[in-house]
Amino acid sequence: MMLTELTIAAAQAGLKRRDFSAVELVGAHVAAIERLNGRLNAFITVTADEAMDAARRADAVLAKGEAAPLTGIPLGIKDLFCTDGVRTTAASRMLEDFVPPYESTVTANLLRDGAVFAGKTNLDEFAMGSANINSAFGAVENPWKRDGDADTVLVPGGSSGGSAAAVAASLVMGATGTDTGGSIRQPASYCGIAGIKPTYGRCSRWGTIAFASSLDQAGPMARTVEDCAILLQSMAGFDPRDSTSVDCPVPDYRAACGRDLKGMKVGIPAEYRVAGMPADIEATWDKGIAWLRDAGCEIVEVSLPYTKYGLATYYIVAPAECSSNLARYDGVRFGRRVPAPSLDEQYEATRRAGFGAEVRRRILMGTYVLSAGYYDAYYLRAQKVRNLIRRDFERAFQQVDVLLTPTAPSPAFAQGEKMDDPVQMYLNDVFTVPASMAGVPAMSVPAGLSANGLPLGLQIIGRSFDEESVLAAASAIERAASFTHRPAIRAEVV
Amino acid sequence: MSYVIEGRTGPWELVVGLEVHAQVISQSKLFSGASASYGGEPNTHVSLVDAGFPGMLPVINRECVAQAIRTGLGLEARINLESRFDRKNYFYADLPTGYQISQFTHPIVGEGAVEIELADGSIRTIGITRLHLEQDAGKSMHDQDPTRSFIDLNRAGVALMEIVSEPDIRTPEEAGAYLRKLRMILRYLGTCDGNMEEGSMRADVNVSVRKAGEPFRTRCEIKNVNSIRYVMQAIEIEAARQVEIWESGGSVDQETRLFDPARGETRSLRSKEDAHDYRYFPDPDLLPLVVEEAWVESLASFLPELPDAKRQRFQTEYGIPRYDAGVLVAEQATADFYETVARGRDPRLAANWVIGDFFAALNRTGRTIQDSPITADGLGGMLDLITDGTINGKIAKEVFEDMLETGESAAAVVERRGLRQVTDTGAIDAAVQSVLAANQDKLAEYRAGKDKLFGFFVGQVMKAMAGKGNPALVNEALKKVL
Numbered sequence: 022m023m024l025t026e027l028t029i030a031a032a033q034a035g036l037k038r039r040d041f042s043a044v045e046l047v048g049a050h051v052a053a054i055e056r057l058n059g060r061l062n063a064f065i066t067v068t069a070d071e072a073m074d075a076a077r078r079a080d081a082v083l084a085k086g087e088a089a090p091l092t093g094i095p096l097g098i099k100d101l102f103c104t105d106g107v108r109t110t111a112a113s114r115m116l117e118d119f120v121p122p123y124e125s126t127v128t129a130n131l132l133r134d135g136a137v138f139a140g141k142t143n144l145d146e147f148a149m150g151s152a153n154i155n156s157a158f159g160a161v162e163n164p165w166k167r168d169g170d171a172d173t174v175l176v177p178g179g180s181s182g183g184s185a186a187a188v189a190a191s192l193v194m195g196a197t198g199t200d201t202g203g204s205i206r207q208p209a210s211y212c213g214i215a216g217i218k219p220t221y222g223r224c225s226r227w228g229t230i231a232f233a234s235s236l237d238q239a240g241p242m243a244r245t246v247e248d249c250a251i252l253l254q255s256m257a258g259f260d261p262r263d264s265t266s267v268d269c270p271v272p273d274y275r276a277a278c279g280r281d282l283k284g285m286k287v288g289i290p291a292e293y294r295v296a297g298m299p300a301d302i303e304a305t306w307d308k309g310i311a312w313l314r315d316a317g318c319e320i321v322e323v324s325l326p327y328t329k330y331g332l333a334t335y336y337i338v339a340p341a342e343c344s345s346n347l348a349r350y351d352g353v354r355f356g357r358r359v360p361a362p363s364l365d366e367q368y369e370a371t372r373r374a375g376f377g378a379e380v381r382r383r384i385l386m387g388t389y390v391l392s393a394g395y396y397d398a399y400y401l402r403a404q405k406v407r408n409l410i411r412r413d414f415e416r417a418f419q420q421v422d423v424l425l426t427p428t429a430p431s432p433a434f435a436q437g438e439k440m441d442d443p444v445q446m447y448l449n450d451v452f453t454v455p456a457s458m459a460g461v462p463a464m465s466v467p468a469g470l471s472a473n474g475l476p477l478g479l480q481i482i483g484r485s486f487d488e489e490s491v492l493a494a495a496s497a498i499e500r501a502a503s504f505t506h507r508p509a510i511r512a513e514v515v
Numbered sequence: 516m517s518y519v520i521e522g523r524t525g526p527w528e529l530v531v532g533l534e535v536h537a538q539v540i541s542q543s544k545l546f547s548g549a550s551a552s553y554g555g556e557p558n559t560h561v562s563l564v565d566a567g568f569p570g571m572l573p574v575i576n577r578e579c580v581a582q583a584i585r586t587g588l589g590l591e592a593r594i595n596l597e598s599r600f601d602r603k604n605y606f607y608a609d610l611p612t613g614y615q616i617s618q619f620t621h622p623i624v625g626e627g628a629v630e631i632e633l634a635d636g637s638i639r640t641i642g643i644t645r646l647h648l649e650q651d652a653g654k655s656m657h658d659q660d661p662t663r664s665f666i667d668l669n670r671a672g673v674a675l676m677e678i679v680s681e682p683d684i685r686t687p688e689e690a691g692a693y694l695r696k697l698r699m700i701l702r703y704l705g706t707c708d709g710n711m712e713e714g715s716m717r718a719d720v721n722v723s724v725r726k727a728g729e730p731f732r733t734r735c736e737i738k739n740v741n742s743i744r745y746v747m748q749a750i751e752i753e754a755a756r757q758v759e760i761w762e763s764g765g766s767v768d769q770e771t772r773l774f775d776p777a778r779g780e781t782r783s784l785r786s787k788e789d790a791h792d793y794r795y796f797p798d799p800d801l802l803p804l805v806v807e808e809a810w811v812e813s814l815a816s817f818l819p820e821l822p823d824a825k826r827q828r829f830q831t832e833y834g835i836p837r838y839d840a841g842v843l844v845a846e847q848a849t850a851d852f853y854e855t856v857a858r859g860r861d862p863r864l865a866a867n868w869v870i871g872d873f874f875a876a877l878n879r880t881g882r883t884i885q886d887s888p889i890t891a892d893g894l895g896g897m898l899d900l901i902t903d904g905t906i907n908g909k910i911a912k913e914v915f916e917d918m919l920e921t922g923e924s925a926a927a928v929v930e931r932r933g934l935r936q937v938t939d940t941g942a943i944d945a946a947v948q949s950v951l952a953a954n955q956d957k958l959a960e961y962r963a964g965k966d967k968l969f970g971f972f973v974g975q976v977m978k979a980m981a982g983k984g985n986p987a988l989v990n991e992a993l994k995k996v997l
Contacts, residue, residue, distance in 0.1 A: 103570045125570060228570040235799035263572050264801050342799055345602050348613020349567040364608055391794035400796060
């Protein structure tokens with residue numbers, strides 16, 4: 022077996038046994054990046070030399086028998102996490118040359134636990150998008166191909182498309198993502214990997230470039246549920262520098278993966294059976310229900326009546342916050358500046374040159390919904406509906422322990438599709454947005470293939486701070502699905 | 516007390532409300548650990564949070580919250596146990612994040628009241644609408660370079676309290692009295708230094724005029740007035756402008772104006788077309804600010820005695836007149852000085868000396884209580900010498916001047932200059948005899964019934980004794996002989 026095929030769990034054990042060195046493990050991945058990133062464009066910045074240095078240090082630590090949980094494990098870091106001394110762009114022209122003098126809490130936690138960063142992964146600009154086509158550094162290619170169609174370039178989903186593609190193609194063993202309305206789960210589904218958005222407040226937002234502060238949440242992406250659990254263990258935890266971070270003990274996530282599901286109640290929300298859902302997705306969902314029933318779960322029909330307003334509400338709340346969060350990119354203190362004779366003209370020129378079309382669109386929408394005369398009709402009403410959505414989930418979780426739904430309404434689509442109409446694009450998030458609005462943890466796990474051979478994910482949604490049940494149910498699906506399909510483009514295929 | 520603007524169409528009444536921005540005294544800024552101290556080289560007190568770097572998040576400074584609560588308690592106001600921070604969005608070069616974190620809909624402090632005293636002795640209560648916490652912006656400097664502007668972010672993020680009054684103020688004098696009183700309370704509490712010249716206290720003045728009995732008419736807001744005198748002038752000038760507009764058939768536009776003291780006018784700061792839409796919304800980076808009742812109670816229990824209570828106590832405890840008590844409590848340091856002097860002594864004598872000679876000396880020498888060469892204990896020591904008869908009141912003034920100059924104690928001055936009062940009746944009698952002997956003519960006149968000459972003899976005896984004679988004993992000795 023090639024080193025790039027290993028899971029994090031297996032690599033940890035292999036490193037400890039000195040079956041192979043961290044230099045070998047990281048080197049195999051760096052080589053894969055060098056070979057494939059030109060095509061996939063999964064990384065904006067590759068830090069190969071730094072990664073190899075870190076690998077050598079990891080070997081020294083391993084030799085002393087002092088390995089930390091992630092010592093020597095090569096990871097990709099979504100280029101939304103500020104990394105000390107390493108360019109952090111948010112995939113925007115605005116931050117093209119921005120090198121932060123600080124390390125985000127999440128990445129600092131990973132470094133503390135020995136992780137090796139292979140580079141900064143591509144994303145939709147400022148995490149706004151569902152196909153990773155909105156990057157100033159070019160689109161990311163999904164390593165999967167439709168059956169019998171090696172030419173069509175598929176999107177990896179977004180916004181954490183670079184992370185998803187890199188993990189799927191085995192360029193790294195795992196990656197960080199951020200999820201505001203589905204940006205971890207939807208690309209995980211499109212690329213046939215696992216990804217969890219933990220409870221809002223579980224991972225610190227400090228040092229992560231903000232899109233929509235009340236929704237943004239970091240999480241891991243990896244090829245197995247257990248690997249996600251291992252990464253989340255390091256990423257999560259209270260941070261006094263983030264006022265919305267929650268001081269709540271982080272349980273043993275890896276142990277939760279093996280938990281017995283007997284007696285667990287799984288809710289199937291009626292409202293997610295949307296009209297026109299592709300048959301293969303419906304069938305995968307039904308399989309997931311059956312697997313969980315076989316694992317000893319009790320299946321319960323539940324109702325989340327406000328789900329249908331989720332997407333509309335999201336596209337008011339998130340742009341509103343983004344319009345304010347992105348005001349700091351004004352060309353005055355850091356980032357791109359386009360000089361002009363007056364301050365107002367400098368703002369206009371800088372922001373016109375620095376922001377892409379989708380970012381500008383969301384800033385405009387957000388500014389509009391917060392404006393005098395529209396605030397009550399849009400922003401305030403959206404906040405009220407958001408509370409109702411939250412209550413939907415609270416009510417459902419009085420009856421059940423987790424919810425099971427499809428992750429996305431389609432498999433990966435081709436670059437160029439769904440691009441004319443932004444609303445069509447927004448519909449990709451219809452199943453993922455409600456959990457974001459409620460702040461509850463949710464995970465996508467690969468469950469099967471579509472009719473044309475593309476991965477499909479199922480989503481497990483849990484109670485606030487009960488990532489353990491989510492991981493347990495996802496593991497059960499993973500075991501039952503025994504999803505061993507691999508993408509056409511990957512490290513092992515030369 | 517009534518203030519009337521006589522227009523062509525009759526009298527107009529003035530309506531004023533004040534929004535005071537008071538910089539909170541704290542070690543660090545409202546949402547970052549950077550130093551909040553005044554001065555410093557430009558951009559040396561700036562954290563990544565203050566500069567709005569990507570991914571930086573605000574964390575509330577508990578001490579600033581405590582200061583706001585103390586101030587609220589000092590204004591006898593309601594403390595809101597749950598309040599919230601909102602973002603006020605606008606673009607400016609000295610506003611790094613593009614929004615100011617403020618409290619728009621849910622301030623930390625609700626309704627309160629401030630009692631003011633006017634020159635004629637009348638007392639009025641001015642209502643407080645609210646007090647909220649917010650961040651200050653940085654400073655734009657447009658005069659450093661012909662083509663460029665510079666930004667200093669030292670002030671960016673420093674905590675401000677915005678204290679909003681009800682439109683209860685009816686005269687410029689009341690506005691002045693309100694600001695002085697507010698500043699006094701803030702200084703007593705130690706929550707704001709109240710220095711308007713340094714900008715740590717600034718006022719936005721809302722002015723309108725109306726005919727008696729009318730509802731409010733449109734107001735104008737005069738921004739950022741930085742002295743009490745200017746506030747009073749600006750109100751007068753703005754009210755006159757508005758009366759002129761109404762009387763010539765026009766109507767006042769609600770707008771923001773600037774006061775130009777050099778030209779003695781207010782002028783429009785921005786037109787309606789440029790009016791900001793601040794797009795306030797709750798800051799999603801911050802949770803609602805929840806304070807515990809017990810904490811508020813503990814802050815209340817450590818609150819210093821405030822000016823009104825202190826003045827009341829001075830009147831009853833020391834038996835000094837209301838006016839004197841008012842003068843003594845105007846500043847905490849003065850009140851403390853007085854209390855040190857008065858402790859265990861005649862409080863009225865103490866008040867007379869502090870308000871009289873001591874204040875006059877400070878004024879004359881341009882010194883403050885803090886750097887006065889005469890300390891409270893020093894002045895007290897001098898009063899002790901008066902009370903125990905070592906010196907008389909006249910010599911005391913001489914001793915005081917000497918102390919002021921040399922910084923020595925009263926006892927040392929008296930010793931060095933031999934100013935001890937003479938109570939030796941033998942010496943007094945001798946002086947009396949020699950004065951009478953030298954003034955036989957006056958003695959004859961006195962004996963012939965010219966009683967008024969008694970004072971002349973007292974003066975001559977004191978003079979002969981270089982002022983050191985005990986006045987009572989001198990009187991007594993003279994009476995006996997005459």
